[in-house]
Amino acid sequence: xRQINLFGSRxxxxxxxxxxxxxxxxxxxxxxxxxGYRVESYALELLAKDMVQDGNIVDLDGVADAVRRALxxxxxxxxxxxxxxxxxxxxxxxxxxxxLREHExxxxxxxEANQYIPFPLDEVNLDFQVLGPSPVSxxxxxxxxxxxxxxxxxxxxxxxxxxxxxxxxxxxxSLALESAFRLVAQHIPxxxxxxxIALADLGANVMNVSILRDGAQIYAREQAIGGYxxxxxxxxxxxxxxxxAEAAKRSGELPPEYERDLRRPFMDxxxxxxxxxxxxxxxxxxxxxxxxxxxxxGCAVMxxxxxxVSGRTQVATTVANPFEGMALSSRVRSRNLVADAPAxxxxxxxxxxxxxx
Numbered sequence: 001x002r003q004i005n006l007f008g009s010r011x012x013x014x015x016x017x018x019x020x021x022x023x024x025x026x027x028x029x030x031x032x033x034x035x036g037y038r039v040e041s042y043a044l045e046l047l048a049k050d051m052v053q054d055g056n057i058v059d060l061d062g063v064a065d066a067v068r069r070a071l072x073x074x075x076x077x078x079x080x081x082x083x084x085x086x087x088x089x090x091x092x093x094x095x096x097x098x099x100l101r102e103h104e105x106x107x108x109x110x111x112e113a114n115q116y117i118p119f120p121l122d123e124v125n126l127d128f129q130v131l132g133p134s135p136v137s138x139x140x141x142x143x144x145x146x147x148x149x150x151x152x153x154x155x156x157x158x159x160x161x162x163x164x165x166x167x168x169x170x171x172x173x174s175l176a177l178e179s180a181f182r183l184v185a186q187h188i189p190x191x192x193x194x195x196x197i198a199l200a201d202l203g204a205n206v207m208n209v210s211i212l213r214d215g216a217q218i219y220a221r222e223q224a225i226g227g228y229x230x231x232x233x234x235x236x237x238x239x240x241x242x243x244x245a246e247a248a249k250r251s252g253e254l255p256p257e258y259e260r261d262l263r264r265p266f267m268d269x270x271x272x273x274x275x276x277x278x279x280x281x282x283x284x285x286x287x288x289x290x291x292x293x294x295x296x297x298g299c300a301v302m303x304x305x306x307x308x309v310s311g312r313t314q315v316a317t318t319v320a321n322p323f324e325g326m327a328l329s330s331r332v333r334s335r336n337l338v339a340d341a342p343a344x345x346x347x348x349x350x351x352x353x354x355x356x357x
Contacts, residue, residue: 013028013029013030013351013354014079014080014081014168014169014350014351014353014354015027015028015074015077015079015080015081015350015351016028016029016080016081016176016346016347016348016349016350016351016352016353017067017080017081017082017160017165017167017347017350018082018083018173018176018344018346018347018350019052019057019063019082019156019159020047020052020203020204020346021047021052021053021054021055021203021204021205022046022047022052022203022204022227022228022298023044023045023046023047023066023298023343024043024044024045024047024063024066024067024070025042025043025044025045025070025343025344025346025347026041026042026043026044026067026070026071026074026077026080026347027039027041027042027344027347027348027350027351028040028041028042028074028076028077028351029348029351029352032354033182033352036326036327037183037326037327037352038326038327038328038329039323039326039327039328039329039332039337040074040076040329040331040332041073041074041076041077041329041331041332042073042074042332042337042340042344042347043069043070043071043072043073043074044070044340044343044344045066045067045069045070046066046246047062047063047066048062048243049242049243051063051066054087055084055085055087055088056152056155057155057156057159060155060158060159060162061162063159064158064159064162064163067159067160067162067163067165068163068164071163071164071165073331077165078165078166079165079166079167079168080160080165080166080167080168080350081167081168081169081170081171081176081350081351081353082156082157082160082167082169082170082171082350083170083171083172083173083175083176083346083350084148084152084153084156084170084171084172084173085173086172086173086174086220088148088149088152089146089147089148089172090116090117090146090147090148091144091145091146091147091172092112092116092144092145093131093142093143093144093145094109094112094142094143094145095134095136095137095140095141095142095143096108096109096140096141096143097139097140097141098133098139098140098141105128105130105143106128109126109128109143109145110126112145113126113145113147117147119149123149123150124147124148124149124150125147125148125149125150125153125170126145126146126147127145127146127147128143128144128145128146129143129144130142130143130144131143131144146172148170153170156170157170169350169353171349171350171353173346174208174210174217174220175349176345176346176347176348176349176350176353177199177201177210177296177345177346177349178210178212178215178216178217178349179348179349179350179352179353180320180322180345180346180348180349180352181199181212181215181294181320181322181345181349182215183322183323183324183348184294184320184321184322184324184345185197185215186324186325187321187324187325188292188294188318189292189316190291192212192214192215193214194214195213195214195291195292196211196212196213196218196287196289196290196291197211197212197213197215197290197291197292197293197294198210198211198212198274198277198278198281198290198292198293198294198315199211199212199293199294199296199320200274200277200293200294200295200296200297200309201296201297201345202225202226202227202270202295202296202297202298202299202300203226203227203297203298204226204227204228204298205226205228206222206223206224206225206226207222207223207225207226207270207273207274207277207297208220208221208222208223209221209222209223209274209277209278209281211281211287211290218285219281219284219285221277221280221281223273223274223276223277224273225269225270225273226299227249227297227298227299229266229269230249230262230263230266230299231245231246231249232245233262233266234248234249234254234258234262237258237261237262238254238255263302264308267302267304267305267308267309268308268312270299270305270308270309271308271309271311271312271313272312274293274309274312274313275312275313278290278313278315290315291315291316292315292316292317292318293309293310293313293315293316293317293318294317294318294319294320295309295317295318295319295320295342296319296320296342296343296345297342297343297345298342298343300319300320300342300343301319301338301339301341301342305319306318306319319341319342320341320342320345321338321341321342322341322344322345322348322349323337323338323341323344323348324341
């Protein structure tokens, strides 16, 4: 049942390996949250379109080859923490009596899981973590339970093994993002305590908007816009293949009218979709404002995007950089890391994980 450790402990360091629909991202950190982290190495390798679809690995060999290319710049990495997209994981918080032994807790978790998992438990990887005392009962503890179909886990494990490394932990992307957000939160003006923060992760195909209160997620929504839309607009406008358009977008080698005709309208569309997500949040909760917006994902470093979002939403907006203030090894170029940082949030959160030595 519990073949892959979804939670781990705090000992031996791992590299974080994030597989998204557009790229493979890896981050290696040393140190810890108390003593401070140092970025030892990182890598970002683009994936061809449709190698990963809706979080599912379609071309295992192609993705594994991208991981191998990344590892050439990270020669010391042997173990990684990986993550599943939230849609591939069923999560639930349950209350259990305090003082249960681990095998007793496992029995209760499996019994509870039978009630809300719509497929047989022998087809599932299941794990749990005690969060702490129950907020509603003094005699209980709150337990976080996560379950995923085995094939979802096994595909990612197979990619790691094919690349010659071991997947030691399988996390959830949203939880890894929250971990990295703890680092970003240290640099948000006025902090996050008692405040409501919107974290917008702009991926290739969708924008995932998480609303956090005191640093913990209270709401999530997916908006149908991503960086690939701009890539396709460039391809149509200038007669390029999607691959050529993506390369031109990243290099900035486009005609002067690109800013006016394509990039600015795309940024306006992102700001509009984020504003809509916030309105859905306001109408479905007791909250009626957010105090700050943080932009993550590959498009977040687009010049002036934060200003466009702030202008549309009337909320102060910054770009995520979980590595701000960290020491860097000689292998890491500061300028490149700043440019890639918003896209490395999940990989950074995974690199903060530890396993028993």
